[in-house]
Each structure stands twice: as structure tokens, then as C-alpha cells.
Amino acid sequence: MKKSLFIGALLALGMAATTSGASTLEEVKARGTLNCGTSTGVAGFSLPDANNVYQGFDVAICRGIAAAVLGDPMAVEFVPTTGKTRFTALSSGEVDVLSRTTTWTFSRDVDLKMDFHGVNYYDGQGFMVPRSLGVTSAKDLDGATVCIQVGTTTELNLADFFRVNGITYEPVPTEKSSESRSLYQAEACDVYTTDASGLASARSTFADPSAHVILPEIVSKEPLGPVTRHGDNQWGDIVRWTLNALISAEELGITQANVAEMAAAPTNNPEINRMLGTEGNLGPMLGLDKDWAHRVIAAEGNYGEIFEKYLGVNTQIGLERGLNAQWTDGGLLYSPPFR
Amino acid sequence: MAQHQDFKKPTFELSMLLYDTRYRSTSFQVIALILFFSLIWWLVNNTMSNLAITGKDIDFSFLVHESNYDINQRLLEYDSRSSHGRAAVLGVLNTLVLSAIGCVTATILGVFVGIARLSKNWIVARIMTVHIEIFRNVPLLLWILLIMSMVAHSFPVPKHFRGADPIATMKLFDSVALTNRGFYIPEPLFSNGFGDMGFFSNSFYISIDLIVILAILIGSIWASGKIKARAKRIQEETGIRPTTWYLRLGVIFIPTILLLVYLGFYLGYPELKGFNFKGGIHLRNSLIALWIALSLYTSAFIAEIVRSGILAVSKGQTEAAGALGIKPNVIMALVILPQALKVIVPPLISNYLNLTKNSSLAIAVGYMDLTGTLMGITLNQTGRELETLLLGMSIYLTISLLISAVINWYNRRNDMVER
CATH class of the missing domain: 3.40.190.10 (Periplasmic binding protein-like II)
Known part of the structure; x- marks a missing residue:
């Protein structure tokens, strides 16, 4: 009885050993x-x-x-x-x-x-808007609602771009890019922003890709x-x-x-x-x-x-x-x- | 004499720690304590050594650095030049706002549903049963996502409000705009306000108007309480209760209304400008989705608590009150509910705590609560997982303990004396 208890205690302490670092x-x-x-x-x-x-x-x-x-x-x-x-x-x-x-x-x-x-x-960050909005430059986006994915460099570039150009925006953060795309398609936001390659990728999945334009401004370097x-x-x-x-x-x-x-x-x-x-x-x-x-x-x-x-x-x-x-x-x- | 020498004083042996009932429980507790602390020690030590292997340290200095990100729902001044610490404070405030409004609506709805489920009307009772079973048996996250997508897809887009013959129009005499980006409601403004007061070397501002209004309101309610106490005293002395309701109403409302007039109170209406509505209070679609989902979900649990509380009061109480000639609805208010509250309040606290903790699902719809700012974007941009998570957890712990302390205090204060 006594021995088994001590063995148990030893086992518990033995767990303290950490795994060795194999390459x-x-x-x-x-x-x-x-x-x-x-x-x-x-x-x-x-x-x-x-x-x-x-x-x-x-x-x-x-x-x-x-x-x-x-x-x-x-x-x-x-x-x-x-x-x-x-x-x-x-x-x-x-x-x-x-x-x-x-x-x-x-x-x-x-x-x-x-x-x-x-x-x-x-890559570089770009902006996509519905063609019907009639926007031709990202600098015209004052007051727009922008869908972004949280935890990306996109979020930081976005804040910088709007601040530098002295215009305001309303960020709509989402956890996954699919949620961003869904909100953008529901027009719960005016603009979808991510890396330009991601915009092209997203646009290809839309029902009518030609109804959306990617604005000419590339606002960041994204290697x-x-x-x-x-x-x-x-x-x-x-x-x-x-x-x-x-x-x-x-x-x-x-x-x-x-x-x-x-x-x-x-x-x-x-x-x-x-x-x-x-x-x-x-x-x-x-x-x-x-x-x-x-x-x-x-x-x-x-x-x-x-x-x-x-x-x-x-x-x-x-x-x-x-x-x-x-x-x-x-x-x-x-x-x-x-x- | 010889007998005395035979009786040996028992000497202490190590085995007695286990086999002697006098020591056994103590020694087991000591062993358990040692095991517990070694587990904690192992966890901490393991974390520290793993952090050392990856070359990371524990460092909270990021809290004073620029956050570089924006937050849409801001209760304090904030922009992307503000610090991560401030972003965390905004997150806490957003969590508190959501929890507060969620608790209020969940309670109102829960009490209503709980009482209605006991209704003698078969249809009403069944409908309430369905409500409870639906909302408490589907995971909360699904409700949040469902309501969010309902708001985002079924309400009109702001541009539909534009033009000579708009597709959508504003409701309630053009004061409220319901859009898929959230609801815009009028905001209270003062043309003659006192301005703001800075706190902590102007790191945040509170409107003096708000403080004054709250002070006057609290004063009025206190005065109204005094009138009530006086009425009660007169009733006990003379047996006749003086009519005081108009006095009390006046005391509560007239000073506040006078103050509002003095401050030049008016409503700022939302207006469509550019891409979005401007002005008014913007209840974002994420806030609405969370608010509705959290309220409905928690109300199902509260309803069951209310029902169990009412059923816990013996039927004899109702019958006794009825025998004294008290009307049925008065019986509920004066006899049943006060006794039921004793059963209701403790589990109610735990539901408020659940609601607060469940609000951390907010990131699923992009609501910037504490989980979204400190434990979300800040974590990501700084890579300080351990620090942000520890800080976030302790903030949630503090909020929960505070809620529970306040309600426990209330419960003890209103505890009935049992005979």
C-alpha cells in the first residue's frame, strides 16, 4: 500500500519530463x-x-x-x-x-x-467594389463600409491608407475570408479589401464576376x-x-x-x-x-x-x-x- | 503498578499516517495538496522552459504601443494611433455593453416566458414550452450566425433609401433606419450642454450632462423612496395609506424634465450621406445579432429558473392568501414572487455570468469585444498569445466575480426572514 502510493507520486512527478526536441x-x-x-x-x-x-x-x-x-x-x-x-x-x-x-x-x-x-x-492590397457604385479610385471611398479579415496585415494597411488620405471608413471585421465575401455580396459592406490575388480569387467565385471592379490602387507590399x-x-x-x-x-x-x-x-x-x-x-x-x-x-x-x-x-x-x-x-x- | 508499566505510551510510526484514522484524512489532504502544487509547478515550469526554447519572453510592454488597427464600435475616443491597452479597454466596454443589454432583455423575456409557461391557457403554455426547447437546445453560435445572416440579407441596403421613389423608407416618422448594416436610431443631443470632463489626465472623457442627469435621477428616486417610507409609517400609525403615486411620479420626472429642457435636449436623426447613414446612434448588425441571440438563448434558461422558483412555493401559500381574500394577480406579486425570488436569484446569477462569458462568441460576427480586440487582433499583431490570453482571462474573471458579488449582496439584503 505504502509502496504503491509512492510509486504513484513518482509517476505523477515523472510527467514533468518534457519531450525532447527531435528535428x-x-x-x-x-x-x-x-x-x-x-x-x-x-x-x-x-x-x-x-x-x-x-x-x-x-x-x-x-x-x-x-x-x-x-x-x-x-x-x-x-x-x-x-x-x-x-x-x-x-x-x-x-x-x-x-x-x-x-x-x-x-x-x-x-x-x-x-x-x-x-x-x-x-502581392499587394487592393479594393474591390460593385461596378454599380461608380467608384473609380480608392480615394473616393470616404465614409464607406469595408469588409476585412481580422488578424491580417490587410487590417493595418487599411487603417494607414485611410488615415494618410484623411478619409474615414467603417471597418466590418470578420474571422474568415468567406464571411467577408458573404457580407460583401449581401452589400452589408461597400468594399471588400484583401490582397489583390485574393480579390481576383473571390471575384471568380461570384455569380457575376463582371459586376465587380478591382480599384487601381495597390496600397501595400505583400510578399x-x-x-x-x-x-x-x-x-x-x-x-x-x-x-x-x-x-x-x-x-x-x-x-x-x-x-x-x-x-x-x-x-x-x-x-x-x-x-x-x-x-x-x-x-x-x-x-x-x-x-x-x-x-x-x-x-x-x-x-x-x-x-x-x-x-x-x-x-x-x-x-x-x-x-x-x-x-x-x-x-x-x-x-x-x-x- | 505492574499494569501501569504494561501500558506503553503509543509511539508515533510512519505507517500510522495511513492506517490511523486520526491522521489519515490529514495525510491524504497533504498528499492531494502536494500533487496539486506539483501539477501547477509542472505546468508553469513546462510553459517557461518551452518559451525559453522558442526564445520568447513574457512581456506586457506591447500594451503601450500603437495598435495600428481601427475599431468600429467606440465608446471612447480611439483611432489607429491609440495603444493596444486602450483597444483592450474599448473591448471590455463593448463586452460590458453587450452583456448589460443582453441581461436586461433576457430577464424580461425569461420572466415573461417562465410565468406564461405556467399559464392555464393550453396554447400559451405550449408555445412557451416550444420557445424554451428551441432556444436552449440549439447551440448559441448557430443562433448568432443565423440572426446575423438574417439581418445582413433581409434588411434593405442603405442605397435603397435613396432617390425620388426609394425601395425602402425610414420607419417611425423618418427617425429610424433599419438597414442590413445595422439599425440607426435617433441620438439624444444637447444644444446647451456642459461639455465633457477629462479623467486620468484626459485619457478619457465623460459627458458632464450625463453625470448631472444621473445625479438628479438618483436624487429623485431617493426622494421618492422617502415619500414611500413616510406613507408606510402613516399607514402603520393610522391604518390609512395616503395616496402618493402622483407625488412620487412628479418627484421622479419633473426635475429631470426641467433639466433636459435647460440643457436644450433634442434628438439627432440619422441621415443618408454618401455611402451610409450619418448621425444618430448606429446599432451595428453584429451587435443586434448578438443581442437578440444572447437574449433569446439565455431567456430560455431564465424561464425555466423562474418556473421552478414559482413551483417551489407551496400551493398552500396561494390558498392561504386566497382565503384572506387577496386577488389572484396581487397574490402573484405580493405572496408568490417574493418567496420564489429566493429560489430564483442564485441560478439567475449564474445565467448572467454565462451570458457575459458567452458574449465572447462575438468575434464570429465581427463584434469587437474583449475577445476581438485584446485576445484577437492585438494577439495576432503582436504575437503575444500567453500575455493577451492571461490578461483577457483575468478581465473576464474580474467581471464575473463583480457581477456575482453585486447580486449576492442584493440577494442577502432582500433575503426574507424565515420563521
Whole structure:
């Protein structure tokens, strides 16, 4: 009796031991799936299709990482996060990587202890209004009711824009972007504001997209990119170079169709060879095998292919490449060399 | 003598802590206490060490930094240059406003439904049963979302009020505009007011008019109470109660009305300007949705409490009062309800507390209460989860304890002496 009591007490105290910190790469490999934080549904960026399989531009990044690390682009568990819960989900370890139209800002990078690994979409905040309102500039919006999603940089830019221009507005905050869109469609607000890509995405889901205009003002810089926790540099490198591989692949002309052929034997372009593992030792330096980049590109194609598939002018979303073209085409995409 | 030596004084052994009934309960309590504190210690220690691993610290300095966001429903001066601390205060005020109006309507509705459910009229009683069962058996969040979408989708858009032949018109002699962005009602204004008074080195202002009006009202009610006490004394001395209702009405209303006239009281009507109505008081659709949903939901619980309170009063009381010749409606007011209140008030407190805590669902429709400002946007923009949540929780705790203290005090004061 006495002994069992003491053992019980010891057990209770034994709970105090904290879990040891295995690296994210080991954890993901041991688990066999990648936990990827996405949004709660933004057409073109991350949205489950009719078969409940997540599709989209942000989703493709996670598929690429899963392909690189686990060899299977479908081995991803998608965790929908709201603007409010995303960083908590990441810092608590609920997700391994956040690929969720998240803006890279100083305080998120430094104070929230996040690591941003480049930019997969250069965005900026815009305003959408019904065409019938007859508004042509965001500066005419004095006194308007504006729907925004809470916990986003959008909210801060909005306050700044109206303050700087000396006009007033009435914010209508909502927790999810879907609620914002619903209130906007019910005309419970005059204006819907979010990143311009998000506006195009939202407009594509409306019954009559041509009844809504996106105003010309872009009021902020919104570099969106994948995020990981501070402190696990190896994991951060994997995410960063997965994105760079997608961007470089477009620049070097590696596509989903020809990647197998290019990876089969060394080509006469050494950078392609280094990236695809037919030359040098880049994969093992990352803690992966030599074929990692081959699998990343084979998953959903290069950056350009992914863009055209989910966001491009031929899709419902209908976005131009704009700033998101390769640097050689006058855009901002510029991957460091694979060397 | 020999017997005395045989009787050994019992020495204390460790096992007696468990097997001796004199010590057992104490030792179990000590063990439980130790376990409890080790659990707390483990939680705190675990949090601290995990925070240290992620390189975070506990720091409340964000409260004085600029918030950079706007809040639509402002009871104090506030803009995006104000501090996070001020945003939190606005959130608390919004929570209190919602809880206060919610408690009032929930009580009125709840008492009505509770009494009507006991009605001898079969249809009335059944309808009230349906009301109670519907509202308390569907999650509150769904009611809030349903009412919000009803307001947002079924009321006219402000632009429909425009034009020579508008689709929608203002109600009640053009004083109230019901739109899908909320209801605009006239606001009391004073052309001759005293202005505002700054508190805490002008960090917030309170209208002097409001203070004066409240002071006069409280004074009038006190005076009216004195008249009532005097009437009661005369009744006890002479057996005849003097008619005082007109005196009391006059004492309550005339000073306030005179004051309002002196201040130049008038109503500011809402008017359609630009995108929205301007002027008047704007009850936002989020506030309305929450107010209605919280009132209906809580009223179902209050109704059941009221019913149980009334049923708890023995039928003999009604019969005895009836035997004394008291009229049925007077029996309810003077005999049944005062006794029923004793049963009603304690669970009523807990429903007020529930309503206050349930108001934290407000973010679902974008109402900027404490959960929306401090534990929502501020949390998000600063990333201080632990700090904002701890602060938010302690504010809710304080509000709840205050409500409960006030009502307990009221309950003790009005407690009947039982014989």
C-alpha cells in the first residue's frame, strides 16, 4: 500500500519530463506525412476539390516539400488555419510548414520567431467594389463600409491608407475570408479589401464576376511565402530550396514533362545537373537524397506551370504574371544559384 | 503498578499516517495538496522552459504601443494611433455593453416566458414550452450566425433609401433606419450642454450632462423612496395609506424634465450621406445579432429558473392568501414572487455570468469585444498569445466575480426572514 502510493507520486512527478526536441525533418520522416498549414479556403491558393483533395498554388508548395522529403507529393496532411490561428499552429508544432498567403513582415520574422523562406507570390492590397457604385479610385471611398479579415496585415494597411488620405471608413471585421465575401455580396459592406490575388480569387467565385471592379490602387507590399518555426535551420533550408528549385526550374526550362528525361543522364548545363543530382552532392547536403529536386518538379511542374495551372489567365482566377514573372522577363522572381 | 508499566505510551510510526484514522484524512489532504502544487509547478515550469526554447519572453510592454488597427464600435475616443491597452479597454466596454443589454432583455423575456409557461391557457403554455426547447437546445453560435445572416440579407441596403421613389423608407416618422448594416436610431443631443470632463489626465472623457442627469435621477428616486417610507409609517400609525403615486411620479420626472429642457435636449436623426447613414446612434448588425441571440438563448434558461422558483412555493401559500381574500394577480406579486425570488436569484446569477462569458462568441460576427480586440487582433499583431490570453482571462474573471458579488449582496439584503 505504502509502496504503491509512492510509486504513484513518482509517476505523477515523472510527467514533468518534457519531450525532447527531435528535428522537424526526423519527425516528418518518422510520421510519414507532412503537416501543412493552409488557409480555410481561397480559390486558386488552397481549396479542396470535389474529391476532397486539396488543390492550389500554396498547396503545390507543400506537395513539393513532401515530394522532396518523403518521396510522395500526396503524403501531406493539410491543416486549415485562420488568420488568427496560423502562427500559433506553427509555433506549437501542429504544422511543420505554413503555406498560406502569409505576408513576410519584420515583426513576424523577428518578434514572432518565424522564418520566411523567400516569396512565392508578390502581392499587394487592393479594393474591390460593385461596378454599380461608380467608384473609380480608392480615394473616393470616404465614409464607406469595408469588409476585412481580422488578424491580417490587410487590417493595418487599411487603417494607414485611410488615415494618410484623411478619409474615414467603417471597418466590418470578420474571422474568415468567406464571411467577408458573404457580407460583401449581401452589400452589408461597400468594399471588400484583401490582397489583390485574393480579390481576383473571390471575384471568380461570384455569380457575376463582371459586376465587380478591382480599384487601381495597390496600397501595400505583400510578399507572400512559406514559413517555418525559428531555430530549425535544416528544415528551413529544405523549404527555402524547394521553392528555389521550383523557380529555378522555370528559368532553366525544366518542366514536369521533361524532368525525368533531364534527370536520367547529365545534360550539358551543369546547373541543371547539380539541381537534379546527376552531378555534385547538393541533395545530401540538405539531408535528402540526390533526386529530391527531380521529385519536387515532377510533383506539380515548375513555378510557371503551377502558376498557370491554378492562378493564370486561363483559369477562373485569371491573374497576370506581373511581378511574379522571372527576373529575365521583367518580374521579381530570382532564385539564388544551385551551386 | 505492574499494569501501569504494561501500558506503553503509543509511539508515533510512519505507517500510522495511513492506517490511523486520526491522521489519515490529514495525510491524504497533504498528499492531494502536494500533487496539486506539483501539477501547477509542472505546468508553469513546462510553459517557461518551452518559451525559453522558442526564445520568447513574457512581456506586457506591447500594451503601450500603437495598435495600428481601427475599431468600429467606440465608446471612447480611439483611432489607429491609440495603444493596444486602450483597444483592450474599448473591448471590455463593448463586452460590458453587450452583456448589460443582453441581461436586461433576457430577464424580461425569461420572466415573461417562465410565468406564461405556467399559464392555464393550453396554447400559451405550449408555445412557451416550444420557445424554451428551441432556444436552449440549439447551440448559441448557430443562433448568432443565423440572426446575423438574417439581418445582413433581409434588411434593405442603405442605397435603397435613396432617390425620388426609394425601395425602402425610414420607419417611425423618418427617425429610424433599419438597414442590413445595422439599425440607426435617433441620438439624444444637447444644444446647451456642459461639455465633457477629462479623467486620468484626459485619457478619457465623460459627458458632464450625463453625470448631472444621473445625479438628479438618483436624487429623485431617493426622494421618492422617502415619500414611500413616510406613507408606510402613516399607514402603520393610522391604518390609512395616503395616496402618493402622483407625488412620487412628479418627484421622479419633473426635475429631470426641467433639466433636459435647460440643457436644450433634442434628438439627432440619422441621415443618408454618401455611402451610409450619418448621425444618430448606429446599432451595428453584429451587435443586434448578438443581442437578440444572447437574449433569446439565455431567456430560455431564465424561464425555466423562474418556473421552478414559482413551483417551489407551496400551493398552500396561494390558498392561504386566497382565503384572506387577496386577488389572484396581487397574490402573484405580493405572496408568490417574493418567496420564489429566493429560489430564483442564485441560478439567475449564474445565467448572467454565462451570458457575459458567452458574449465572447462575438468575434464570429465581427463584434469587437474583449475577445476581438485584446485576445484577437492585438494577439495576432503582436504575437503575444500567453500575455493577451492571461490578461483577457483575468478581465473576464474580474467581471464575473463583480457581477456575482453585486447580486449576492442584493440577494442577502432582500433575503426574507424565515420563521
